[in-house]
Amino acid sequence: MNHHVESVFSRRTLSDIYQEIRDVYLANAMPWVVGYSGGKDSTASLQLIWYALRDVPRAQLRKPIYVIATDTLVETPLIVDHVNHNLGNIGRFAREEGLPMTVHRLTPKVTDTFWVNLIGRGYPAPHSRFRWCTERMKIRPADEFIVSKVAQHGEVVLILGQRRSESQARAQVMREYRITGSRLSRHSTLPKAYVYTPLEDFTTDDVWTYLLTVPSPWHGNNRDLAALYRSAQSGECPLIVDLSTPSCGNSRFGCWVCTVVERDRSMEALIDNGEEWMIPLLEFRDFLAATQDPERRREVRDYRRRDGLVHFRKVQSGEDLIRGPYRLEFRKELLTRLLQVQEQVRREKPELNLELISPAELYEIRRLWRIEAHDWEDSVPAIYRAVTGRDLPWPQEDGAVFGPAERALLAQICAEEDVPVELLIALIEQQRDQHLPTSRSRIVERIDEVLRREWRSEQEVLAAVEHYFPFVEGKVSATKGV
Numbered sequence: 386m387n388h389h390v391e392s393v394f395s396r397r398t399l400s401d402i403y404q405e406i407r408d409v410y411l412a413n414a415m416p417w418v419v420g421y422s423g424g425k426d427s428t429a430s431l432q433l434i435w436y437a438l439r440d441v442p443r444a445q446l447r448k449p450i451y452v453i454a455t456d457t458l459v460e461t462p463l464i465v466d467h468v469n470h471n472l473g474n475i476g477r478f479a480r481e482e483g484l485p486m487t488v489h490r491l492t493p494k495v496t497d498t499f500w501v502n503l504i505g506r507g508y509p510a511p512h513s514r515f516r517w518c519t520e521r522m523k524i525r526p527a528d529e530f531i532v533s534k535v536a537q538h539g540e541v542v543l544i545l546g547q548r549r550s551e552s553q554a555r556a557q558v559m560r561e562y563r564i565t566g567s568r569l570s571r572h573s574t575l576p577k578a579y580v581y582t583p584l585e586d587f588t589t590d591d592v593w594t595y596l597l598t599v600p601s602p603w604h605g606n607n608r609d610l611a612a613l614y615r616s617a618q619s620g621e622c623p624l625i626v627d628l629s630t631p632s633c634g635n636s637r638f639g640c641w642v643c644t645v646v647e648r649d650r651s652m653e654a655l656i657d658n659g660e661e662w663m664i665p666l667l668e669f670r671d672f673l674a675a676t677q678d679p680e681r682r683r684e685v686r687d688y689r690r691r692d693g694l695v696h697f698r699k700v701q702s703g704e705d706l707i708r709g710p711y712r713l714e715f716r717k718e719l720l721t722r723l724l725q726v727q728e729q730v731r732r733e734k735p736e737l738n739l740e741l742i743s744p745a746e747l748y749e750i751r752r753l754w755r756i757e758a759h760d761w762e763d764s765v766p767a768i769y770r771a772v773t774g775r776d777l778p779w780p781q782e783d784g785a786v787f788g789p790a791e792r793a794l795l796a797q798i799c800a801e802e803d804v805p806v807e808l809l810i811a812l813i814e815q816q817r818d819q820h821l822p823t824s825r826s827r828i829v830e831r832i833d834e835v836l837r838r839e840w841r842s843e844q845e846v847l848a849a850v851e852h853y854f855p856f857v858e859g860k861v862s863a864t865k866g867v
């Protein structure tokens with residue numbers, strides 16, 4: 386692809402490049418934050434830094450170097466092992482060599498993880514038009530780390546493995562933020578953070594040439610890395626710092642659940658290479674991807690958005706409601722299937738000790754279902770027990786006072802009175818949820834908010850839309866005047 390791009394080594398020697406890195410390091414007191422993804426580019430830039438600084442007298446190596454790796458908690462299992470193994474070695478050999486380098490594995494907060502959003506809140510599987518995952522699982526953890534180091538040191542330099550030859554767009558962004566006359570660029574969103582890209586003039590071939598001719602200083606295995614690329618037939622998901630970074634969806638060592646790509650060729654290639662235990666993972670991913678089909682979307686997603694309102698658009702065949710989150714019933718199915726996959730892989734590959742979803746995520750999903758989806762049945766512990774035959778130390782819930790018996794009773798009364806039972810439940814929860822409001826107007830406001838949500842069935846809403854807005858186009862809240 387980049388055959389027309391000239392090799393960096395036709396213009397510069399490796400010692401020139403090392404010298405530049407030393408100059409940038411010694412030029413000021415700003416600590417370095419190095420993004421490490423385990424992929425070829427970040428491996429190459431960390432390796433360059435290592436060799437460059439190894440020759441500096443230790444007394445001059447005063448600035449800390451924080452090596453950070455973001456783990457989305459849904460990374461392809463083989464990649465996680467590769468990254469964790471290397472991180473361990475980087476920390477250990479850096480200490481042995483007296484380099485001021487420490488490693489930090491960053492993960493999303495429990496409220497930002499893939500499963501909590503997908504299963505807990507019902508966010509639909511990520512799509513190129515709604516890629517909610519990258520921001521929550523990659524950008525936020527890295528940004529928070531960088532901001533904390535800015536707070537501690539005043540300013541920081543972020544080292545990224547970006548290369549101009551990746552794409553025109555990449556080259557353009559790199560030009561745009563460059564500080565004139567400097568090797569540093571401004572960070573696109575974080576003040577007091579600068580970016581240094583030691584690899585910017587490398588071609589893909591240069592990166593491989595460097596990795597395969599110069600041994601890894603932390604005793605990593607660059608040949609294994611090359612083999613991993615070959616078997617995964619893909620690029621990498623670099624450290625993402627903002628949404629201008631190329632999508633991890635198209636060339637990646639990305640998440641095993643990723644539905645931004647139409648087919649997960651990297652997981653398919655790994656399976657073809659003998660990693661057959663991954664088949665249930667691939668099937669789960671495909672099951673998730675199928676929820677994006679228009680037909681299936683209607684089945685699995687609510688006709689109301691998360692705010693409880695209905696939005697619709699005019700399409701050729703009439704109106705189409707813009708779908709909201711996954712229905713609770715479907716989230717239950719997702720959780721069941723996910724736990725089944727986890728059990729199956731644990732049986733087949735016990736040595737991997739695979740954890741696809743953590744107890745902390747299960748607790749949070751349970752909490753969200755109870756509060757937002759009014760799951761009076763308390764389904765999460767029941768599903769967990771049904772699939773695994775085990776229990777978890779589920780946290781005691783102070784607020785949970787109603788159960789299936791109360792729901793059944795309420796349903797009976799509501800049927801007699803012809804009131805939607807979900808409306809009653811929402812009103813009850815709304816009043817229980819607020820922390821003892823003092824003003825009457827506040828209570829009325831909250832009741833009003835519940836009443837404003839859509840409580841009619843999908844068919845009733847569609848009929849009303851057809852009746853009142855036969856010519857409307859675009860997105861309208863159907864509750865207004867329907």
Ligand code: SF4
Binds near residue numbers: 519523622639640645
């Ligand atoms: S690899 Fe896919 S699922 Fe993972 S963060 Fe990137 S776009 Fe989202």
